[in-house]
Each structure stands twice: as C-alpha cells, then as structure tokens.
Amino acid sequence: MKIKTRPPVILPLVLSLSVVLGGCATAPPRQPDNLCEIFYEKPDWYDAAADARERWGTPIHVPMAMMYQESSFKEDALPPRDYLLGFIPWGRVSSAYGYSQAKTLTWEDYMRETDNEGADRDEFEDAIDFMAWFVKKTYEINGVSKWDAYAQYLNYHEGWGGYRRKTYLRKPWLVKVSRIVKQRSLTYAAQLNRCEEDLQHGWLWRLFFG
Template structure:
C-alpha cells in the first residue's frame, strides 16, 4: 500500500504542477491578444526593454519562433531505426536557451536563480542576448532579421558567416522579421491601453 500511496501522491503532484504551467496564448499571431491574456508577460517584456533596450515586438517575435510560447519547449527527438537517441541540443524553455549560454546569462546578469521555463527570466535572457549581439556584432536591436540570425548561430557563427550556407535559416529569419513588423503595428494600437492596465 505504501508504494501505491507514493505513486498516487506523485501523480497528484504532477497534475498540480501541470495545472500551474502557463498555457500558450490562444491567439499568438496578435501581440495585443497575447498581452491581454497574459498581463504579466507585458510587464516582463517592458522590463526587458527598459533594462536591455530590446524592443518588445522583436523579443516577442523571436520567442514565438523559438517556442511558440511554450514553457517546456525542446528540440525534437532524433531517431535511428525508430529508436530515440537524444535531441539535437539541450535547448529548453520559452527562449530555447542552451545550458552553457544560460549559465553565462545567470552569471553576467546577476539573475542567478533564473529558470528557462519562467517567462520573466526567458524574456530577460533574450534582452540580454540581443544587447550583446548589438555590442559584439553591431546589429541593431530593432533588426529582427539580424538579431535572429545571431540568436540562432551565436555571435562567432554569425561573424564566420555560417548563416549564409543555410537557406532555410535565412527564410525563417525573414519570417521573424515580418512577424516583428506585424507585432509592432499591432502593439502601437494597444500599448497605451496595456500600460494603463485595463483592457476595455
């Protein structure tokens, strides 16, 4: 019976934890709808903008591409003859941050308790990364295309031109840029209302 009690208790704990996870936005194509559903996300995005100078519409467009706003997103499992043998990388969370880069962020930002599956931490990480991209490779924080290429390839990879051999990545980066522009147009319409804290 003790074993059964432990199994039931573990199951209940997992259900409760799953219930605490923030659901992805119902309408991820509209930044106003995203922030109206998740008001705390707007505050977090604004904090990252104030701290790192990262435009809200660019960070949100990059996060959409990386995780579709899922807190537990991971790269897909790889298979050999139907046998799983691991994932392409250890990227995880809203920002699909890798462990080593996340460790650098925690150390340099002073946010030592940051979690990759916490939206506030993830968007702060993206702001930190975009700020470093601007300093290291001279890419404007408003340039969704160039920022995403750096985010995907890393600063050294971008300098070496690794993205130039990846047509699929260039296409995706243009999609990020286009989404950022749409988000910017939408955000212009609702930013003041969101900042007042009511959605009437």
C-alpha cells in the first residue's frame, strides 16, 4: 500500500517570507514627513546618512529633504515619460533614476571620483552618499553653504553651470519647489535634533531602555 505524503512546505514558506521581507526592506518610509520616524523605521538609513555626513561634512537634513523631493524615497523612481508627436511613448525625459534621481553621467562622475565603481542608484546607502558628495561639491564649486537647502537644490536641479548662469530665474516653479525643499530641511533638522541621541544608541538599546 502506498503511503501518501504531503508535499514539503518549508521552501515555499521561506520563499514567501523572503519576498515579504524584501518588499518591506525597500518600501518607502511610512511617515516621510518626520525624519525621526523615517530613521526609527529604517535604522540602517540613519547609519548610512550619518556615515555620509562624516565623510563629506554635509548635514543629514539637507540631502534627505532633497531626496524626498526627488523620489519620495522610492528606490526605483523614474522621471516622466517622453512622447513623440505628443502621444507616442519615446523613452524618458532624462536618464535620472533611483532614490537620488541622479543622471547617468553625474553618477559616473561620482563613482570615478570616489572610487566606488559598485555604487547603485537604487541602494539608499549609495544614493545618500552621492547626494552628500554633490552638496560638498556645490560648496566647493559655487560657494553655496552645505546648510543652504534652497540654493543646494537649485544647483542639484540645474547643475553647477546652470546655477551660475541663473537659469532657474526662468523657472518660477523650480524656485517655488526649492523653497519647499528648504522648509522641509528645516523641519527635518528640528526633528533630528530631538531624536538623534536616541538614534545613536541603536535598536538594541532602544529595545531595553527606550
């Protein structure tokens, strides 16, 4: 007599769990308007942002506010589609991609200058380091304070040459968005000031003493 056996369920369960955990790990933060909550939810993001601050001398709240504006913290964010004759899909309006919406050529400059050839635009650690590097370069090239989120974002959007030529003056919508980025950076700075000591303790300390 044949004994019926149940098919093993361990592998499907493991695969399902991997998919769920993988999705959670890369999903945008649930409360993107609160920098403390972002970092409580994703402590590895805080570690990466703090490392970038130490490396480039860039305050955390500035690139984080810029990233919120650029991608809403979506790892695979893409720019709008371009259309031929107004209705035929024809690629994207630019090569921007990922958390930072970095364009391909600028990203390649970053990898070359930092000797970080394995950097990926859809990895938060690499994206925040790229943005902190860009903020530092903007300070060196155009003399813009690393704490000035308004002018930093104008440089980020228009490029260093475009900023010097003041191309943004022909784009009132961009000036408005840059002011929003500035305000968000100030909000983020105030929030981080209240919770950073806690964040620095790490998740194990918060588990027992938080």
